[in-house]
Amino acid sequence: xxxxxxxxxxxxxxxxxxxxxxxxxxxxxxxxxxRKIWGTRDAISALELPPVLPIVYSDVADLGxxxxxxxxxxxxxxxxxxxxxIWLGDVLEEGAEEGPANARPILVLDQVTDPHNVGAIFRSxxxxxxxxxxxxxxxxxxxxxxxARAASGALEIMPWVRVVNLARALDEIxxxxxxxxxxxxxxxxxxxxxxxxAGKVAxxxxxxxxxxxxNSMAHCDMVAKLPISPRMESLNxxxxxxxxxxxxxxx
Numbered sequence: 001x002x003x004x005x006x007x008x009x010x011x012x013x014x015x016x017x018x019x020x021x022x023x024x025x026x027x028x029x030x031x032x033x034x035r036k037i038w039g040t041r042d043a044i045s046a047l048e049l050p051p052v053l054p055i056v057y058s059d060v061a062d063l064g065x066x067x068x069x070x071x072x073x074x075x076x077x078x079x080x081x082x083x084x085x086i087w088l089g090d091v092l093e094e095g096a097e098e099g100p101a102n103a104r105p106i107l108v109l110d111q112v113t114d115p116h117n118v119g120a121i122f123r124s125x126x127x128x129x130x131x132x133x134x135x136x137x138x139x140x141x142x143x144x145x146x147x148a149r150a151a152s153g154a155l156e157i158m159p160w161v162r163v164v165n166l167a168r169a170l171d172e173i174x175x176x177x178x179x180x181x182x183x184x185x186x187x188x189x190x191x192x193x194x195x196x197x198a199g200k201v202a203x204x205x206x207x208x209x210x211x212x213x214x215n216s217m218a219h220c221d222m223v224a225k226l227p228i229s230p231r232m233e234s235l236n237x238x239x240x241x242x243x244x245x246x247x248x249x250x251x
Contacts (some may be wrong), residue, residue, distance in 0.1 A: 015080055015143045016066060016071035022145070023047070025153030026080055030200040032156060033081040038063060043075030053137035067145055080121035082143050088169055090162045091132040092176040100199030104131040105248040106178060110166060110216045112237055115141040119150025126154035128245040134169055134202075137162040170204070170219040179200040182212050182220035183244060185234050191244060195251050203244045208237050 013157040014035060017023055024047065026032045036054045037044065040063070044055060060075065067073050095103060109131050112118055119139050125133055140162065141147055148155045163169040170180055181194050195201065204220055206212030211234075215225055226243055228235060235243070 004151065013081060015148075016145050017078055017148045018063075018067045018071060018077045019121065019146045019149050019232060020046075020074050020076065020149040021153045022151070022155070023078045025156040026078060026148075030154035031083060032076050035080045037076065038066065038078075039076035047076070061102065063240075071145065071149070076189060077145075082202055083155075083160070083216040086132070086159050086161050088134065088163060088172055091134075091159055091161055094177075094204055095131050095200065096176065098200075099133075103200040104129055105130050105200075105245060106134060106173060106202040107241060107245065108134045108166070108180075108202055108204040109140065110172070110204060110239075111136060111139040111210070112205065113139060113141055115144055115147040115206055116150045117157070117208060117236065117238045119147040119152075121241045122147075122154040122158050122160075123149035124238065124242035124245055126158045128242075128244055128249045130245060132159040132161050134161045134163060134166075134173075137164055167215055167219045170202070170216065173202045174219075174221070176200075179222070180204060180220040182206075182217050182223045183226065183240060184212050184217065184223045185225050187194050187223040187225040189222065189224045190227050190249075191247050194222045195247060201248050203241070205237055205241055205244070 026034055034053060037049060038056045038058045040060065041057055063073050063075065063077055068079050098104065107125050121244065122133065136145055174180055178200040178203045179198040204212065204216060226235065226240060
């Protein structure tokens with residue numbers, strides 16, 4: 001899959017990943033540049049590291065100051081370069097090679113900003129073999145240790161398309177033959193009903209609390225709900241994404 005190359009140092013500095021799963025996945029990703037590793041001797045000795053990679057042996061207290069408060073770094077921290085951009089057109093071109101019966105779903109996130117939720121969604125998207133995750137560039141979290149930790153390695157294997165205009169991206173997705181299903185708790189149709197007869201599917205989920213914005217809903221072909229008990233008002237967006245992905249890939 002083609003990527004757009006980023007040049008120069010990111011505005012917020014280079015991301016720092018932490019925890020074994022996130023760092024092992026980053027080291028295994030040929031598209032990821034790992035710049036430096038800090039870790040305890042035990043943690044570093046347990047990894048197979050490239051001989052040219054700069055390594056700084058550190059104690060647990062030093063590592064704790066490099067990550068968010070109380071973050072479970074497991075004795076290892078890595079500084080990485082952000083992944084290069086992936087273009088929506090390239091993702092849709094790859095999806096065009098899949099027949100409707102075998103098409104992988106696309107997951108579109110509308111201003112979902114919590115990195116824990118986005119990371120968990122990455123993990124579910126990888127587990128259910130989604131084609132890609134599409135988010136806005138400005139209204140979504142950046143690559144970070146928090147997101148990578150929640151993704152448990154999926155950040156390195158799940159294509160992430162960041163777009164300037166989500167409505168325009170949804171139109172492009174429709175032009176590629178995808179049926180766009182927005183998830184909203186007030187919808188009259190259930191997701192299982194919306195999926196009947198659908199070929200390629202794009203699932204569109206809204207932000208925590210606010211839900212799907214009206215403009216994004218207007219760019220969906222159908223709005224559907226997950227039928228849940230009236231005792232609960234809604235599901236966390238990462239839980240809803242996992243259930244929707246399961247339904248889309250097991251119909």
